[in-house]
Amino acid sequence: MSERRRLINLAYRLLGSLAEAEDVVQETYARWYALSPAERDAIEVPGAWLTTVAGRLCLTLLGSARVRRERYVGGWLPEPLPDADPADRVTLDESVSIAFLVVLDSMTPAERVAFILHDVFRYSFAEVSAVLGRSPAASRQLASSARRRVRSVPAGPAGRAAAGDRAEIVRRFRRAWAAKDMGALLDLLDPDATAVADGGGRVLTFLEPIEGATAVAQAWLELADRADDHTAIVERTVNGQPGLVAEHDGVTATVFAFGFTGDRIGRIWVMRNPDKLRSWITPAPDPDRVPRDGEPRVGAP
Secondary structure (H helix, E strand, O other): OOOHHHHHHHHHHHHOOHHHHHHHHHHHHHHHHHOOHHHHHOOOOHHHHHHHHHHHHHHHHHHHHHHHHOOOOOOOOOOOOOOOOOOOOOOOOHHHOHHHHHHHOOOOHHHHHHHHHHHHOOOOHHHHHHHHOOOHHHHHHHHHHHHHHHHOOOOOOOOOOOHHHHHHHHHHHHHHHHHOOHHHHHHHEEEEEEEEEEOOOOOOOOOOOEEOHHHHHHHHHHHHHHOOOOEEEEEEEEOOEEEEEEEEOOEEEEEEEEEEEOOEEEEEEEEOOHHHOHHHOOOOOOOOOOOOOOOOOOOOO
């Protein structure tokens, strides 16, 4: 069971969905415990066996996901992760930034699996080939092709801005948005900036990408005009990177992630699909629940 967290980390990077990653890991363990004791004892490295099974399950899911997304309403974006995960399931680093996950989604399923296993988790190509069912040489070529996709993104998935600079750029964007300052927004946006939204057909949002700094700034001014006293825009970490969250009466309604071109915002990803925001919603405490020993009581300072 000590392998579980590593498998969640692997599956989330492969699938871009924490819910699907947890399902994959659950199925992986179901297959492990379906083995007889003798079959389990015969497996010399259980961690390698679990990785192979989880990787193959992810590969199958990635193939079927392409078909599902053809029917998806609007753009599809990865499931965002908050800065504080109570279960501490996923390690937040550059390889789980929304910008990076979007690049991964442009790869073929086999490229993505080869790249994540080898370049991120440092598995050998012999081990990668066991997951893909291809030769080590073919697995190496798939990872190389995936690397070219990553390098083809201008300034890389995260952009050239340093982490501290990114946080300051996002902070200035929030202030300009709140002030409805068109000029300040344009100063912060790359001329070719693009915004993409994911509502999954569940909530109202724009269905087609918004392209160009002027169009993006105008759209955000319109959002500001629609906001009411129950809505607050707060700075939060999204998948380990500076981002923003729109809260309505304290409940997360929208998560905004950013990609950077130089020292300007080049991409904005708007995630509104409620199915993908479950990690952001903290259930209200039950006033009738009796706390266990050592737990704070509701209303206690």
